[in-house]
Amino acid sequence: MATIQHLTQRTPHVSIDDLLAGFHPSPRFDEVSFDSYRPDPKQPSQAEAVHLLRTFASRVGQSEGGLFGKLFGKSKAKRAGIYLDGGFGVGKTHLLSSLWHAAPGPKAIGTFVEYTNLVGALSFRKTVEVLSGYKLICIDEFELDDPGDTVLMSRLMRELADAGVKIAATSNTLPGSLGDGRFAAVDFQREIKVLSDQFDVVRIDGEDFRHRGLPAAPEPVADADLLDFARSRYDGQVLAVDHFGDLVKHLAGVHPSRYRQLISGVDALVLHNVDTITEQAVALRFVVLADRLYDKDVPIVASGKPFSELFTPEMMAGGYMKKYFRAVSRLTALAREGQKGEVAL
Template sequence: MDSLITRNEGPLAAYRARVSEGALRADPAQAHAAEILQTLWRNLRGYDPKPAAPEAKGFFGKLFGGGKRGSGDLAAPEGTPEGLYLVGAVGRGKSMLMDLFFDTAEVPRKRRIHFHAFMQEAHARIHAWRRANPGADDPIPPLADQIAAEASLICFDEFQVHDITDAMILGRLFEALFARGVVMVATSNTAPQDLFKGKPGRDAFLPFIALIQSRVEVFYLESAQDYRRERIRGLPTWHHPVNGRSERALDAAFLELTGTPQGEPASLQVLGRAVPVGEAARGVVRTSFDELCGRALGPADYLALATHFHTLVLDAIPRLGPENFDRARRFITLIDALYEHRCKLVASAEAGPDLLYEQGENAAMFERTASRLMEMQSQEYLGLPHLP
């Protein structure tokens, strides 16, 4: 089938083409979601608003404070299409469907980004603005101007809110973006009404939830099949020794799990600091043993990694012993965090798990880690749901 013709026909045609080619299994829930995305695709064809920053201060500006210039009214400009919030359990194909939509969307200015990366970028831009504008008190309008100038359609993958700092700026930022005509499409494991649930300060976050629900259609993708677990259950997950063959195996695993050969640089916010963790895509992070265990990281860092990503692709685990026990101790902590949260591990190593730490006074301490590493290769473990 001519890919250009399929692209010009929208995400539904692209989805059907993949099914007919055997690249996807026919799934009624996914087909329904593709139909919803097709409607949005039609509504957005040629969409290119010329955003002008409003002067009136909106509800969130009053709630969270602000400067002389407000973030905008709650209402989007007339004619702005309603966005879409695609929610469902992990592995149901949400990201795949959004990618089909994004690739076919005929919008001059569009962007696809992981929501966590978007918020890190927003914080960095706010910090840079404050440094360039000492004494000014409201970075939200200029931030919204900048984002809206870059894209009138933003597709967010894995929309989640865990950080109070994010929660406190989201309302004003998204009010301002919607007021500038930005359309949002998002995937999430969490329904809008459950975002930031059970966290301190959630009452002040509720107006943001109402705002999202007013500007997007919420669609529940209720596929019964977890395709993500199917993919990883078919993959070898431990490759040794470390050489060109094992590196190629990890390359292939990352591509199979994410659909891309390389991810975007990723970092986690842990206790108010940014922790670089390699490259990531679609909930999979790839990094090296030295990156994770060769520097002074601790339990909170590994917990953040294990809860944020469902799979870790880890390069070049060395043989361990008393001479590098600091690294071995961190590796033990890392594996404990992965195991407790059912995070999957695909790794290259110099030896099998039971031979990584063979002798020395701390070898007995490593026995449980070796046992867990063996269990984490089992089909039973690989079939368990991730605990984010």
């Protein structure tokens, strides 16, 4: 018989050590390597990215100059980071995780949001103090959502670079265009330039998600049948069973840096009455939860609206559209796994 728990009854308390332990590749990328990445022969930039990242990995923990200086030139050798720019689904996270595995430690890997949440949990100065002792910081899905993030990450990147920390990042947006469409980025060009100056940009070409569309969302389970369906599919496992509205409210009281611990030990998430989120702040919190669920490969069984209707049309066409498309894609994949038995890719 399945064990029933409720995320809305969990308020995880996380130590600094617990937070830092989470800066590790997700289970999906725990065993990847440069050798397991399969470049598309039609996209030579993918094979070139592997070559450049192997070189970058050999440079981590070493002083500036040497081989890297010969490859990139004296001026670029001073830069602390490498920045992978490319569309959704070209393997940026695979490559970033491969770099993390190949480089010496201490090292950290996490999403942009996880680093900003770390600052919120520890304070800026404590975060700089801790991360300055690392040899490599990997930042997945680098994005600037607001002026506060811009100033914060500009300072953080500069101080870590000054401390000799190497930085690698991935994004769907070139460094100089970060923040476009989300806030008055033109007013923060100095900070954005400081960020972009930390990196050598490596373009990875490939088919973009906007040309591929989203996977078809499965039909939601009838609410009256939801729990029985989940119990039969996940017999003997731990189910987190919550009403969608209650979970959304609960997330507001849990720091996003603790979402990983919030879902710890859960084998499947069962959601009653999924509905469209209409507030931006609420939607962005749920995006963080979606990323953590996807990282831990937690299948979803849900009633209510399909995840293709989770965010409003205005959100899906606005400045955060890449975030929302990613979240819908991931949640839909987890729902197809939970309700149809398909492997979420």
